[in-house]
Amino acid sequence: MDRPYRVVDYLIRSLHQVGVRHIFGVGGANIEDLYDAAHHCDGAVRAVVAKHEFSAAAMADGYARTTGRLAVAVSTSGAGAMNLVPGVAEAYASRVPLLAVVGQPPRSLEGRGAFQDTSGLAGSFDAYRLFSTISRYCARVDDPADLAAALADALTATRALPGGPAVLLLPKDVQQAVLADPPPIDELLTARRTPVAASAARERAADRLAELAGEPVLVIAGDEVARRGARAELAEFVAALDARVAVVPDGKDVFDNHDPRFVGVAGVIGHPSVTDALRRARLCVLVGTRLPVMARGGLDALLAGTELVCFGAEPAFSDPDTLHVDGDLRAELRAVTARLRAARPAPPSPARADLRFLTVPPFEGEGMRLRDAVEAIGAAVPEGATVIADAGNAAAGVIHWVATPRDGRFVVALGMGGMGHSLGAGIGAALGTGARSYVVIGDGGFLMHGMEIHTAVEHDLPVTFVVVNNNAHGMCVTREQLYYDDAYTFNEFRPTDLAGGIRGMFPTLPVTHARTPDELRQALVAHGSTRSPAVVCVDVSPREIPPFVPFLNHLDTVSPQGAPHDQPVVAVG
Structure with a gap:
């Protein structure tokens, strides 16, 4: 009919x-x-x-x-x-x-x-x-x-x-x-369809970058690079500029995290090596990022004393008067890269950057250490996979300690920072790319939207859900500890057997309760060899401090080299 x-x-x-x-x-x-x-x-x-x-x-x-x-x-x-x-x-x-x-x-x-x-x-x-x-x-x-x-x-x-x-x-x-x-x-x-006009600032930016040949330059790259499909153009631009590269948390996959030029993640969940590189730089180039607080927290003083050039659709938050190249990102990077190559010989291969991590306070309480857990995840995630981090302590650990897989993707939703977003995002990523998604989420986010596991089971999708359970809203607990004298808590809850509950609800779904880093790694590798969903649960403590600069500054923690964290306290969360 x-x-x-x-x-x-x-x-x-x-x-x-x-x-x-x-x-x-x-x-x-x-x-x-x-x-x-x-x-x-x-x-x-x-x-x-x-x-x-x-x-x-x-x-x-x-x-x-x-x-x-x-x-x-x-x-x-x-x-x-x-x-x-x-x-x-x-x-x-x-x-x-x-x-x-x-x-x-x-x-x-x-x-x-x-x-x-x-x-x-x-x-x-x-x-x-x-x-x-x-x-x-x-x-x-x-x-x-x-x-x-x-x-x-x-x-x-x-x-x-x-x-x-x-x-x-x-x-x-x-x-x-x-x-x-x-x-x-x-x-x-x-x-x-109308073509995007070339930026009026392109020539000035190219001239200034060419003048600095041989001088230390830091590029901080962000999420617009991914949205505009400009990863290749960014890599060529960085090579021509002979620059070190940092990424923002929600643009972690726009530059190869294993490249010798890579110095880490910028901002409140970032690496001290980014601060080191910015301190040495004659100029900082922002590519596809406006540097919101999560990406610039702790860097404001250095940024204020450093010349900036910004490539992207919108001007930087840090300094609206920065030289702003606002045309099509791919076209602008290509044009400036061509100018740099014409003006100077190809730079030599760079020495590998020293990637330095934050030092968190030692903790001897119950559960697996957060760093041990997320490093086990990083060791098990294969090339080409997608890592999706949820809001909270687990996300801070993944952003700080886990490199984006080669040829893979990394997603964290920091626009609104909603708990539970990663569950849906992992499903969408698996359907879109065909590659396995590794969703790393705390029990708080899981209890909000964890029934999306049902959607993954219904469609038999390659998604591994790693639930990091501290029976709390962990970052809120830390804030109570640090900023409110640890006199009370609204954010620690009764223990929940998430693995047992999920196993009971979905009898065909592989569910593992990993109690050691090695058990976690082995479970992830085993589940990753299939094309179906799986769940791995890990117990950690709500009292462990995550790699989050405002918390560490409050505790006056020192870095591995003995220098205090020099980022000021940033109001986030």
Whole structure:
């Protein structure tokens, strides 16, 4: 039987034409027609149902960050739409290209007591106004004939500088409406495509960098390098400049962590070797990062006394007057690299940088040491894999002590810093890349969104969930210890047997409770040899101090060379 060609059919077909292969969401009455269209598209677009809309947005986020492709999250109206909000806000803060399609009640019922009414009529709140504050583009489509143009505008906005999410609000009756002869999406996108002009600051930046031939230079690279697919251009630029390289926490995979030029991670979870390199540098070049507090914490004094050049869509937070090269990142890096190579001979191969780590206080309490645990994880993760760190102490340990796998990816959501984000992001990354994801999450984040394990089991995805359990919100416990005299705690909880609980819920899922670093490493290697999900649980203590500069400064800890940590206390978290 011939089926009418509906708005939702056009939407699914158009998304497929621009490279979308998965949509992530949770169903409901006002989005079910989109799922129906996905069912009838002959498998071109796979609909993945999450346990919670926040996790659906996190899946799309992880998919986009690890592949560089557009990702799509969908939800129904009302509570479903509201659950999507923190995930879209993370994408907005982190400039992740994501399209959110949000169902709305039929137009005829809006303002007349519709269930889950968010039209802004008759005392209901206005979803359009809400989503407009956390998106690069938001449109409510009330006329089916307007859908094609709105979709093209939304897709264009996700990629236009600086990038980020777009939102389409679609009433149910609009989704069901029949389209007679809609224009192909590629034609509409071509008409909207405008080249990014070369930066007016390019020549000044190239001249200044050429003048400093042979002088020590530090490049701090960030997440925009990944979003713009500029890893190769960054590597060529760094080689031509003969610079040392640091990365920001959420851009940890943009430069080879095993390269001799690599000096570590910048910021509050960073390495003292970055401070050393910045202190020696005549000039610091920011590439694809604005240096938010998490990436510059402890470096402000040195940055204030160091000449800066910034390549990226947006100016640096640290100094708005910095020379800012704001064109297309790949094109600007290529052009300046060519100028440098023409102006100076190829530099010799660099000596390997001395990567120095923070020193945390010794701890003799119960459980595995955090460093031992995350180093066992690092030893087991293979080349090409994706490591996803959640918020909290476990993330601090992974960012500080685990190198990004060669040819792999590293994801941490620091735009909003939401606990539990990594669970969905790991699923999206596995679907997008086909490589195994290693999700490292604390018990706090797991207890928020851990049932996404069900999604991984349902789709038999190569995701290993490593749950680092201290029966606490560990970073909050540390703050109570350090800043509130350790006089009380709201953040330590009764013991939880997570491995036993997960094993009981999912009898076919491999679950290991590792009690030593060697058991942890062996379990990860064994589970990694399959194409199916697995869980490994590790017990640590909530009283152990993580590698987090503000905490260590508060304790006046000294570095391995005997010099005190010279970063001032930074207000984060």
